[in-house]
Amino acid sequence: MRGVTVHRPAPDGGPPRAVLDAVDADVPVPGTTVLWGPSGAGKTTLLRLLDRLDVPDEGVVRYRGTPLDDLDPLALRREVGMVFQRPTPFAGTVRDNLRVAAPDAGDDRFTDLLTRVSLPTDVLDRDADTLSGGELQRMCLARTLVVEPRVLLLDEPTSALDAEPTRTFERTVADLAAAGLTVVWVSHDAAQVRRVADRVLEVAEGRVRPRGAQDLEELEDQA
Secondary structure: OEEEEEEEOOOOOOOOEEEEEEEOOOOOOOEEEEEEOOOOOOHHHHHHHHOOOOOOOEEEOEEOOEEHHHOOHHHHHHHEEEEOOOOOOOOOEHHHHHHHHOOOOOHHHHHHHHHHOOOOHHHHHOEHHHOOHHHHHHHHHHHHHOOOOOEEEEEOOOOOOOHHHHHHHHHHHHHHHHOOOEEEEEEOOHHHHHHHOOEEEEEEOOEEEEEOHHHHHHHHHOO
């Protein structure tokens, strides 16, 4: 993205403020890039720009060199999948949820996906609303992966999970990134950044700047 500015209404009713201000940033491929910074810094806004769920007031966002404005949104979202902070199951079984994204896929495809996200294959016939929080988030991850995106966007996907399901989710995503998937992960948890990041973009005060590996210890100190 180049020269990206996004304004949001001020909480006190004053003039809109720039959540992102003339931001230039690149996401290398593959691997895991973490957008790190305090709550309200614009991390989620930046992530949503990458999937065209938000559009900038100024500047341009490109995917593989093409401005997002020139791409069909549905086609883009098959290439750039997103998992949100709160799991969003649909009514029905896990199989029903996976079929929402891929109506023509069969159980062989679904069981392979469940294995990739560290879920037992027998959950296919369970109602989605009976899954634990960690299981539900991994089901949502599988639902996103069923269309085989090139890029995976994660908006604080473990913020509501306990330590064990958080580590399971992190290991799952690490395996996906190692297999060639490009991951952009929003987190304000400095310890998590140290565990999952190949590279870090710090988002603060409307700006984005790279942080090197030598900065990761500092990030953990700020946790």
